[in-house]
Amino acid sequence: MTRDTTACRDTAKRMVAPGKGILAADESIGTMSSRLEKNGVEATEENRRAYRELLAATPDLSDGASGIIFCDETLNQSFADGTPFPKAVHALGILPGIKVDTGAKPCPGLPGEKVTEGLDGLADRLAEYAENGAAFAKWRAVFTITDQTPSRGAIRANTNALARYAAACQEAGLVPIVEPEVLMDGDHAIDRCAEVTAMVHAALREELALLNVDLAGIVLKPNMIIEGDDHEVHANAEQVAEATVTVLRDWPDELGGVTFLSGGQSPERATANLEAIARQDAPWPLTFSFGRALVDPALKAWHGEPDLVEAGQNALSDRVKANAAAVRGDLVTAE
Template structure:
């Protein structure tokens, strides 16, 4: 393990107010989004869409790294140039999603555990050879009646820590993603309580597994009201609750925290991030690692038509720039496109 290389990459991913574009949707998730738009789902259409994202002009002004899916990291532009080569040439860092998805947790109805540890070392080595320099693994925690259980939190925290240790062993910076889902009618306070329990468990396991905190990033949920809650916390309350929770749980040695959007609208994800950058002194960089909240405007504009590529890229460039402005604490709703 090259400790300094891991530290350098982790810091580069959260430098200068830039964030990550999460374009690591599985083929099935991509298919679902295409169907919603009435776009034909074929490997070539998925490749064309990913080329659109990766080749967006000036994307590197706001984005430091891109999280790819297994299919994507093996793909290339129409002219044959590998996507990884395009990303590096544009001044960004390629990353890769390596978990195999959340599966039902035996004995615990309504809860899941993320699989993919078997054979992971060999897969990580292959991805490193292909040019990936960081990886991502997502653990999923549900809030509901009597859940999450201690077992669910423990097993997902352990898997995240095992994954992170393996990543660092082969030279990849691990992005550790324990996501407490927005699904449900829970309150802001309940989300804060669960998120705190999850983060404490995750960092305890990372310590047990000997993970270098300076060479990793955290990708957590924001602390929000449940999507079905009758009382939705306002932007300031979400930002304050999120920061309070993170400050209680995340060691200062971690160089950066890159939030997932978790189903928030693009504008709301930007507003929450912006409000967290209004004068509070924080021990780590705080940025974005958004998927749908970055991509959706571009997908809407493209709609599967080659003639719409430039318009779609403009949407992505603009959305990324708005999130960088949020990281710098200067985003306003008036900056949103009409």
Template structure:
């Protein structure tokens, strides 16, 4: 199955394509619905996912969709399982498999992601339901004395164990070590921490015998904390991010699918475009795995109403189109008004 997994990983980062992260937990999606006055029920969440997954033309720029446990068990209005809805368009179904970040024992200001118990059986079930790739997110916080070695080590080890189990169950693992934007740290401090985290993660992947050609990395961009007195420019973010990746990500990895990490949709697209426009070697495909940076305009346009469903789908298509262009370094501000 190694060849099949490598082929799937490569297809997920095909030219001009990226991944839609639609794996919010029920409480997280409910919070976003509440902000727009949309009632959160199993049916409204299902209808929202169906709107996203059936957006006409989006498959031109979306290679895969990460779902949550509730979502992969749901069906479209005509009774077709969502995994089949996606596969029929040439989109790979994916699944979030961690059970969330919990306080790290001995360091309550830090978190470790849980979910390894029973993971083999869950992965087997998701594979039988149509999933072809999975995702596990670790969160790393920057502060004066953080992150601790214990936090980085615990999260890197969990990512390694998760990725090995995925490949055993014929799923491509997306490995997501997110260094959070929260805080007042500088872009230089973010680069330092991101480099250390990536180093630890790839050590853990090596120790767990993960085949790098059959996985994808989902890192943060190197960016100043949201409370930093001086925000970094688009060019500074691009240069620092690419430098960090070149120093710490093996060339065997087929693709890097950035998380948006709290950036708004325009910043996330502009940064991705700038990274891809930089000169010099880029041994991996560099694309996106965005959640809110793809979904927010669609949700705001939809507003939970049947009569505005088409507007929501058009908003998703527009963002996917812009980000698809950014994967190729061909995004322009004029595309936003098109």
């Protein structure tokens, strides 16, 4: 199979269209079930489906969201009216995407570190997802900062897997969202996050080049450069923005776009940091691909009550509008 670079490039441009971001609603069955239960909702297949429909069917969502990432379960489900999720989302003016990795697992030979799995059978799965209407895919690798980690082995194992996934996506005609996440877990300072993220990105660029991945047909989904959860000093939004874009400047100008993950930040802080980042001068589109920072308020407002679907959608809409305004430069305050 040959790569259709034109189609991937065109789709990538739609994914990072001005003033729009990507909604990450791709939690695994286990993670989604746990979040439902924490909000008083029984963790059933139907409730997971109903929650994802609540998100996708939010009125005017396409004004601020270019795409939605789903997990395999959701992509194979339907709206309550019987319309398959991919078809329903396309009709709403939103691109459907699919998470294709199978999770981060302990990495053999590297105690305490993980490697993301899911390459086995990936080409066949991608072909099926494309046939079912998916426009893009996502693969997440995770890196934990300690005094000794991430090791060179963990960086290489994960960036090679990301590159193999990206090449397979482009051969299937899907845009790969490439997500190398340096986690906020720990007490490291912002400078340490910058150092590690730069190392990960350098290795990733090398692996992508070795597999002839077209950078104009991918979307990078990195962490913001931010201190660890347990660090005593919190960087302000301007410091986060400057450090983040400084690390990203080593990416070529032809990169399709950058959609930041929220990484466990509060919704308000993630938006404030995004607004500051968007003010930075960069050669590629800078936008958001948030999960928890967008969907948690919706889940809390809905908590499984049919009469509160509108409340859940309003909560999601408020967060999407705030972040869309942030990347447009229209946000007066993120609070």
